[in-house]
Amino acid sequence: MNYTEKLKRSVKSSNSILCVGLDPVPENIPQTLRNQYKDDAELIFEFCRRVVESTKVHACAFKPNVAFFEALGVPGWEAFEKLLDVIPSNRIVIADAKRGDIGNTASMYKRTYFDRYQNDAITLNPLMGLDTLDPFMNDSSKGVYVLALTSNSGSADFLQRRFQGRLSLGEYISEELSKKQSVCSTHIGMVVGATQIESIAPVLNAFPQSNLLIPGIGAQGGSIVELDKALDRHTGIPVVNSSRGIIYAGGDEENWSELVSEKASELKENLNRITVRYV
Numbered sequence: 001m002n003y004t005e006k007l008k009r010s011v012k013s014s015n016s017i018l019c020v021g022l023d024p025v026p027e028n029i030p031q032t033l034r035n036q037y038k039d040d041a042e043l044i045f046e047f048c049r050r051v052v053e054s055t056k057v058h059a060c061a062f063k064p065n066v067a068f069f070e071a072l073g074v075p076g077w078e079a080f081e082k083l084l085d086v087i088p089s090n091r092i093v094i095a096d097a098k099r100g101d102i103g104n105t106a107s108m109y110k111r112t113y114f115d116r117y118q119n120d121a122i123t124l125n126p127l128m129g130l131d132t133l134d135p136f137m138n139d140s141s142k143g144v145y146v147l148a149l150t151s152n153s154g155s156a157d158f159l160q161r162r163f164q165g166r167l168s169l170g171e172y173i174s175e176e177l178s179k180k181q182s183v184c185s186t187h188i189g190m191v192v193g194a195t196q197i198e199s200i201a202p203v204l205n206a207f208p209q210s211n212l213l214i215p216g217i218g219a220q221g222g223s224i225v226e227l228d229k230a231l232d233r234h235t236g237i238p239v240v241n242s243s244r245g246i247i248y249a250g251g252d253e254e255n256w257s258e259l260v261s262e263k264a265s266e267l268k269e270n271l272n273r274i275t276v277r278y279v
């Protein structure tokens with residue numbers, strides 16, 4: 001099954017375009033769990049396992065951000081690997097690694113995330129050039145999400161600058177990705193931030209059939225209503241991520257995992273009300 005088919009199947013079976021971001025910080029994990037697990041790697045694994053358990057009916061995808069696992073060294077990587085086993089196989093796993101390097105190094109990243117961990121997709125940083133994407137490009141069962149218009153304010157520094165007569169570097173990247181897609185079997189998607197709605201149109205217009213990974217809803221304050229308008233003519237499948245806004249929704253309450261589930265359900269419903277065309 002190719003990546004887009006798997007993504008569509010996952011959106012259909014969950015009736016959702018929500019992606020739950022797994023960014024576990026030991027100190028922010030509910031106190032009840034911290035009391036039970038003194039080892040940070042065990043703690044983040046158990047926390048993420050329960051988040052997945054509580055949200056899997058509301059989400060089509062999970063996005064572990066590898067930074068939060070590698071910060072714990074080898075035990076953190078083991079926690080990452082164990083976590084992959086508890087994510088249902090009919091859900092998409094996007095490794096948020098933002099990799100990008102010369103070919104022989106990039107092929108090791110590909111080996112790690114596509115071959116070793118069997119992730120469905122990875123995020124890539126294209127700023128070292130389009131050739132850095134090549135090692136990931138010939139597997140139709142996989143997807144990549146390339147940073148085109150990031151959600152942080154620093155996206156103004158490069159990605160939103162005018163470039164080669166285009167409105168922005170992000171627009172140019174999108175155009176180039178669209179050309180690349182015509183000669184590659186891996187699905188090329190883009191990361192576009194929900195916080196950058198005023199700059200999003202040219203980026204989407206240059207590659208309207210690309211699947212999208214959209215961070216910026218929740219803790220970063222992006223608006224779903226504005227996002228819906230911006231996606232009006234886009235034909236690729238958007239997956240909308242929220243990390244902190246969901247996983248820490250339970251605070252230190254005893255019933256934190258129920259509150260996490262409720263938050264994911266609420267966000268899914270809000271997304272469905274206005275992005276009904278995708279589900």
Ligand SMILES: O=c1ccn([C@@H]2O[C@H](COP(=O)(O)O)[C@@H](O)[C@H]2O)c(=O)[nH]1
Nearest residue numbers: 065150151215218219220242243244245
């Ligand atoms: O442009 C980007 C690209 C990636 N991210 C990542 O998404 C999540 C967002 O977390 P929230 O807690 O929902 O703000 C996080 O892993 C980022 O590294 C992004 O925010 N913006």
